[in-house]
Every structure is written in C-alpha cells, then in structure tokens.
Amino acid sequence: MFSENKKGKQNENSSIQNLIAKGTKIVGTFSSEGDIRVDGVIEGDVITPGKVVVGKTGEIHGSLESSNAHFEGKFTGKLKLTGTLTLKASAHIEGEVITEKLAVEPGATFNVTCVMKSTVKDIKGEQKTKKTA
Structure with missing residues (x-):
C-alpha cells in the first residue's frame, strides 16, 4: 500500500516546478x-533535465543545461539544450548556444554563436546524433 516503485518516482519528479520569483x-x-x-x-x-522558462523580468548569467528553454527575459553565457530553444520578442540572448531546434519571434535579440544538432534515425530505427555547423 505504501510502497514506491520507480515509475511512480519518475512521475513525481516530472511534476516538480521551481519558481525563482521577481x-x-x-x-x-x-x-x-x-x-x-x-x-x-x-x-x-542552472542544470535540469526539465524545461526552463525565463519570464520578462527573469535573467540568467552563466550556463544553462536543460531539455527545452522558453525565453522572454535575458540570458548571457553558455546555453546547452537537447530540445527546443524558444525566443519571444522581448528575449535578449548573448553568448554561446547549442540546441536541436530554434524558434525566434521577430524583435528578439540573438547575439550568439550557435550550433544546431539534430537526432536522425537510421533505417534500423536507431538514433544517431548529427552535428551541423
């Protein structure tokens, strides 16, 4: 009745949300x-396997490693994502970016060196990482 299984623990971690308030x-x-x-x-x-959302008043100065990131605020440093980087019009990003996908609204500032990496499946269905510069 009170036993935990690994699957339940994974679901518990995926629902964790942290808020760094203004x-x-x-x-x-x-x-x-x-x-x-x-x-x-x-x-x-900042390190998380989850998603990072930076609001209009939010700022990160340093490095960020996560799956996906959604920016309305500012970032300066090294950004490494395994998924998608989304930039709203108010976003201001400077530094170094490594991501798989990029979505930028008009008006966003994006002064970076950027490397796009994508995962490609071969004929057998195995995933391989393809580097694009």
Whole structure:
C-alpha cells in the first residue's frame, strides 16, 4: 500500500516546478530534477533535465543545461539544450548556444554563436546524433 516503485518516482519528479520569483537573486549552481521558472536573477549554472522558462523580468548569467528553454527575459553565457530553444520578442540572448531546434519571434535579440544538432534515425530505427555547423 505504501510502497514506491520507480515509475511512480519518475512521475513525481516530472511534476516538480521551481519558481525563482521577481526580486530573488541566486548566486551559484542551481540544479533541479523538475521544471524551473525564473522571474528573478540567477548568476551561475542552472542544470535540469526539465524545461526552463525565463519570464520578462527573469535573467540568467552563466550556463544553462536543460531539455527545452522558453525565453522572454535575458540570458548571457553558455546555453546547452537537447530540445527546443524558444525566443519571444522581448528575449535578449548573448553568448554561446547549442540546441536541436530554434524558434525566434521577430524583435528578439540573438547575439550568439550557435550550433544546431539534430537526432536522425537510421533505417534500423536507431538514433544517431548529427552535428551541423
């Protein structure tokens, strides 16, 4: 009745959401197993297998590693994603970006060196990573 299985634990981690509220500043490494929303400021490294959303008042200065990221605010540093980077018109991104997919609204600032990587399935159905420069 009270036993936990691994599948239940995975579902629990995927529903975790962290909020860095406006007026909050974090300095150092921030890691989480769940999604993160940033409306404050993070100076340092952000690491999560989940999604990161940076609101209009949000800023990250440092590095970010996640699956997907959605920016309305600012980012300066190294951004490494395994999925999609989405930039709204108010986004301001500077630095280095490695991502699989990129979606940019008109008006966004995107001053970066960018590497696009995509996963391609071969005939046998196995996934291979293809690097595009």
